[in-house]
Amino acid sequence: MTEIPAAIRDLLLAPPALTPAVRDVYEAPAADVVRPASEVEHALANLLGIPFDVTILGRRGAKDGPAGVRRGFLTCLSYEPGLGVDLSGDRIADFGDVDVFHTDVERTWDRVSDVVASLVGTGTPLVCIGGDHGLAFPVLRGAARGIGGRRVGVIQVDAHFDVRITHHGEPSSGVPFRWILDRHPESFAGRNLVEFGIGGWLNTKTYHDWLTEQGARIVTLREIRRGDWDALVAEALEIAADGTDAIWMSFDIDAIEGATAGATNVPAIGGLSPFQAQELVYAFACHPKAIGLDIMEVSPPLNPSGMTERQAASLVLDFAAGCKWRQRCPAPLAPTRSP
Secondary structure, three states, X not given: OOOOOHXXXXXXXXXXXXXXXXXXXXXXXXXXXXXXHHHOOOOOEEEEEEOOOOOOOOOOOHHHHHHHHHHHHOOOEOEEOOOOEEOOOOOEEEEEEEOOOOXXXXXXXXXXXXXXXXXXXXXXXXXEEEOOHHXXXXXXXXXXXXXXXXXXXXXXEOOOOOOOOOHHHOOOOOOHHHHHHHHOOOOOOHHHEEEEEEOOOOOOHHHHHHHHHHOXXXXXXXXXXXXXXXXXXXXXXXXXXXXXXXXXEEEEHHHEEOOOOOOOOOOEOOOEOHHHHHHHHHHHHHOOOEEEEEEEOOOHHHOOOOHHHHHHHHHHHHHHHHHHHHHHOOOOOOOOOOO
């Protein structure tokens, strides 16, 4: 098991031990890949849930995201023939959920940063499942601490800018990327921020102009649909990694087309396809500087189909597949295909 300090273990709630509803001796379920950390000696990646959605200004339900995504693993198997990756002999170590303070944002965010810093500091790639996207701020803050305060590039996959000027200065799910640039310039810079998949009729020009002033790269959905997918993905990775010590991907599930990812606060119209989302996460995980991924805003109560949770679970497995590829073939970037 990955060793973390006892004081950090005390901040965590134990994860469930996933068990497939029907066991087939000829299949290798993802439930056997995602195991409680106490059972895992060597992990491709660590998993952390953050069941907290107090800072959403709209429809809540993302606090159920970690439990929902774990249920999503029960629908997945462990082989991806398109990638030629078999995870059946590998493990993702589930460290359970942060024991949040359900009505206290600051204390919860401090606790999240402490746990993330400890897990990133182990050197094993980390996946965080939220929770509202406001959590990206303490997650990124903790990731930077975990690598000793060095520089971190960020690829934000999102339909929204999330650089809101806060009402009364309060934290919200719309503030994290403004806050991380403003409050931690020692580790984060606008020139290493890429906002990927930004949607139409969901944003404000004021925030577009502010991001441009910071030197951030904004990749809109319209540019994606009319451009070269592989070139845009490669550019995003190059910008995030330019002069930084590590890169992190923050993935708001509302970046994916709302017809297939409807269990979220603001489902997107014309968003990324599920396949594009999977290709993007895989390409990111293959990069030698990638240290972690967060997947936010999965809100199971908002759509009972379970498709959004399954989508998020697949992204976790794509991330693990990229980590495995990187172990086998350490190189700057794995090839991608045009979705």
